[in-house]
Amino acid sequence: MKETLPSYEAMLPVLLMSLADGITRPLREVHERVCRHYAFSAEQLADTLPSGRQTTVRSRVGWAKTYLVKAGLISQPQRGQCLITERGRAALASGQTIDNRYLAQFSEFNDFYETDGLSRKEAAASLADLLTDSPSGSQTSDDAYGLSATPQEQIEQALAAINQALADDLLAEILALSPRFFEQLVVDLMVAMGYGGSQQDAAHTTRYSSDGGIDGIIKEDRLGLDSIYLQAKRYTDKTVGRPEIQAFAGALDLHKARKGVFITTSGFSREAQEYVGLIEKRIVLIDGAHLAALMIEYGVGVTTRQTLTIKTLDSDYFLEE
Structure with a gap:
């Protein structure tokens, strides 16, 4: 666009x-x-x-x-x-x-x-170098950091590129580790997003089982007024299809549950996405790209290396009484 x-x-x-x-x-x-x-x-x-x-x-x-x-x-x-x-x-x-x-x-x-002696185009390229530790000439094009983009866009484009590279690294790390680690990662993410109360509460309320099609159960809130059932699949090339989502929905029926989250490192077929819109239960599908974005947003598996603060004019300060 x-x-x-x-x-x-x-x-x-x-x-x-x-x-x-x-x-x-x-x-x-x-x-x-x-x-x-x-x-x-x-x-x-x-x-x-x-x-x-x-x-x-x-x-x-x-x-x-x-x-x-x-x-x-x-x-x-x-x-x-x-x-x-x-x-x-x-x-x-x-x-x-x-x-x-x-x-x-x-x-x-x-x-x-x-x-400071640099044109804004050069300054934007220097910013990209600083954030990515790579020469701007090798990865930064005039279209991305040239005069066609505003300074605000230049910063946000650089940040988007950094986050995309980080997302790729996160998925690669997840795929290199065990399924059990991935299941724990899902719990950590849900807690970071505000579900399950404390990490200790989440640990007590999460059960791992190889049967029933449920990988974990976590409180929706600190009081445990409702529960969210989890399914985590660590796939590489395999796309999650409708049959797997139907099986998960059936597992929710078995537990008399109404809400579920199906998380995968790969993606979902169009039929799978259409299916969750047809059933009464609330099932949220999170694919690999969405998973990595949530991990970055909520600080799971990542650390802050640098913080840039952008200030703008406080118009209220200059109002005379």
């Missing part, structure tokens, strides 16, 4: 043109005008950054505004307001392509664009 969206750099002239009439407009209205220009679909407008915390379009419009402000093509007479400047009018009248190369002729923009 993100490939179909214009870069923040492509939005520069569009955003500037939205202010060409000289009227001061709030950034919200500028955003709406840019969206109308491109006639974005609902799907495009819903597309988010890897973190899921902001839409890609809003992020790129925001960064396009920032770059134009830093180059002096628009001003902000009040917080959240945008107004074209004489320099901005001249840029539109020049007929030249308004991109980062055009903005680079202005010293104010260059002062902003340089980061």
